[in-house]
Amino acid sequence: MRLTNVSFRYRRRDQSVIRDVNAQASPGDVIELTGVNGAGKSTLLRLLAGLLTPTTGTIADRPAVVGLAPDRFPTEQPFTVARYLDHMARVRGGARWRPWAERLTMQHLLDVRLGELSKGSAHKVGLAQALMGEPGLLLLDEPFAGLDADTRDALPPIVADLSARGVVVVASDHQGGLRGLPSLRHWSLTGGLLTEPAAPAEPVLEAPPVTVEVTVPAGEVAAFLGRMRAEGYAARELSEETR
Template sequence: MRLSKVSFRYRRRDSFVIEDADAHLAPGDVIELTGVNGAGKSTLLRLLAGLARPTAGTIADRPPVVGFAPDRFPTGQPFTVTAYLRHMSRVRGGARWEPWSERLNMGHLLDTPLGDLSKGSAHKVGLVQALMAEPGLLILDEPFAGLDVDTRETLPSIATEVAGRGGIVIASDHQGGLRGLPGVRQWSVVDGRLKEGTAAPAVEHAKATAPVTVAVTLPADELPRFLARMRDEGYRTREIEETR
């Protein structure tokens, strides 16, 4: 897969979000994409996935099967999790979603309406629909955000498997969850320009992902629901009784 002088802007008189991007991707590549918020990472991922067309330049030799897991899964759809995944299976020619549902521990979510899912649970649904058809190009936008610990630990092995069968994996990831994989390539978007080999230094990464404790005050009757939601999204919680 090759990007040649790829540029993109939303409207004719707008500034370019992505400008003159050149890159080559080979079967088995795993790419970690970094950059500050608003740098154009999500736009680049949509271009790579074929969900947006370059304003200029070309993207050639994209694998025929693309799996795309967005940062925010669109939950405003009239489906339960099972009904949605069955629908996507039909779209994907009968692809099997059940093994991925089991692997991501989603059994308790299958009868839940999409609109009732937490962000982390919705993200799992997005991952399953991206993985079910064995994509030759797997694109993940902030894949670790809001996930429970077990799923975060599973994702690197999934990326390794996709790459191992000749697929390409590209993940926009400020948490560095794929950074420990052997041979992972580093891309970054800086001022609309795609650069290679520019991952954040390890010290900066450690600071960015270090745990932070936040205290939240809630009415007592709202506490159980709040704690359950936070735990579902992968956060550690602890009740502290306020003293007066």
């Protein structure tokens, strides 16, 4: 997969979130993507997945099957975990999710409704749905966030097995959970520019969350919230009672 002069901005007059990225990923590559909050990591993952189209430049030779595990798995759906995964398996032509549920130590969650899951448990569901389709490209957005110790230990061997089968894995990861893999590559995003450091950078520590109130014209609220959520921020419109 090759990225050539890839840039992206959400609106015509916006500043580019991703700027002039040139990079290549070969079968079996495992790539750790780092950068501070707001650097564009989630946007780059969505570009790699084909969910966003570059404003300029091209992404060529993307594998036919892509799995994406988002940082925040959407739990506002009226399913149990098993029913949701069964539904996704049918959508994907009979994909098998139960072996992945076993490896991710989530059998005890199968009868739990999605809306009742903790963030870490919901993240396991996101990982299972990303893995079940046997992707050629696996994209992981903060894959270790909120996971229990057993699943944290299980994930690096899963990634190593996929790499050995030629799967390209790109993980946006502040915690350095894949650092033990010998063939790990490193991409760093700073100001929308992508570099590949020769040695691993230290994990970027998350600062405590801060609530910021922003005033946006009424007609631009939906687009603004969409951009913020795409970057991984928790954004919502305040009701009259809470303003």
